[in-house]
Amino acid sequence: MEPEEESTIPLQDQRVFGAGLKRKRINFVPAATSSSPPPRPPPTTNAGQRYLSIVSGNTKNTVKDQADARTTPDPTPEALTVDDTHLCQICNLPIAGDARPHESSLVHQVCLAHSHPPSHLDRNRAGLRYLSSYGWDPDSRLGLGAKGEGVRVPIKAMVKNDTVGLGVERAVRKRQVVAAKAERLDAKGVRSKELEERKRGERLQQMFYGADDVEKYLGGGG
Template identity: 50%
Template sequence: MSDEEDSTPRGQQRIFGAGITRKTIQFVPAAIAPTQATQLAPPNVPSISPGDRYLNIVLKDGMPTEGHHSTSTEVPNHEKRPSQQQLELRGALCEICNLPIEASEGKTSTASTIHESSIAHMVCLTHSHPPSHLDRSRQGLKYLSSYGWDPDSREGLGATGEGIRAPIKAKVKNNTVGLGVKLKGTKKPPEAKLERLDAKQIRKKDMEDRRKRERLQEMLYRNDDVEKYLGGG
């Protein structure tokens, strides 16, 4: 057994972290005396409400902070009620996004156009779905439309719309066989297996192809008169 190993029984060993000095934690008491509460109360410093701060950042001209400071001792009803001056600066509220429409030098049409092109307004608009991609000249679509089905309604088939949205995709049938009939003997022939040759077999096959090619050339280009003259025939 090495010197570093501790031979003390497990029940007599010291708890991990024993002997380490720790600082005492000063917990906050549950109840504070009235005198201490007045001393710990934050000073009555005016602060800007979140709505006014947001308008100061968003609006071009900015919102005046004078006269609009709210303190922690104010009643919540006064914070929710904007003043007349604040309503005039904000302008009319949009019915869709409930945001103020900023008036630009008395031009209401220009201000409304700028507001309608803003991202905050366009996000609140209802999404318009594109028309269905189905071909209107199909007989199946005409048949379903005659029974009241609208392909642009984004609802399924059936009276209550619980079916699939699009009809079954048609496939071209190039034969005259009835539906579901399977022809016999239409199986594809098995593919021939590739024969792998070694170097000796490849050399032998090359020599046979060369003899065959020479024999074919001799049969095509052989001239008997020339052979008699040269004494080869």
């Protein structure tokens, strides 16, 4: 094979890729209109009715009947389907055709009676066997007794919010917060209070940081 000849045309003068190719025009098809029923041919009368109208002279009535037949709308498919459906006795919704899709729908399932799980009581307990022998059913969600007139829960559960043991009664202490009254002092009272606080500070400082030997030497205390 012969080696390809290198193009000597500058890059800016070269033709773009696809130049010179002709494309066929695409004729777009307009969107189809909504499905409309085909035009109904005008009703025609049979030969007997036509002859009777000519002989009896009731041509006006015949023409009127034909006009009424033309103006009478065709029955819609919705009207035809409503006649063929029946209402569900549980959710009162129309059922068309097969009932299995309707029974599996969410609306029908919500309208059904709720099925409760079986009782959690142990069937081997002597007390349960004794009550069952007298006609009590633990799965009936009724009270104790054969007629279900008793209580369902003999011991009612209560919410326990504390952490103490069962049966412990602790006294509830009510803390009364007394608001401290603000003491109003004049200038003389403020000076005397500052003097008392200064003496108290000096006394505490002497108590914690003072030495007995130094005090005896200085003659400050005996």
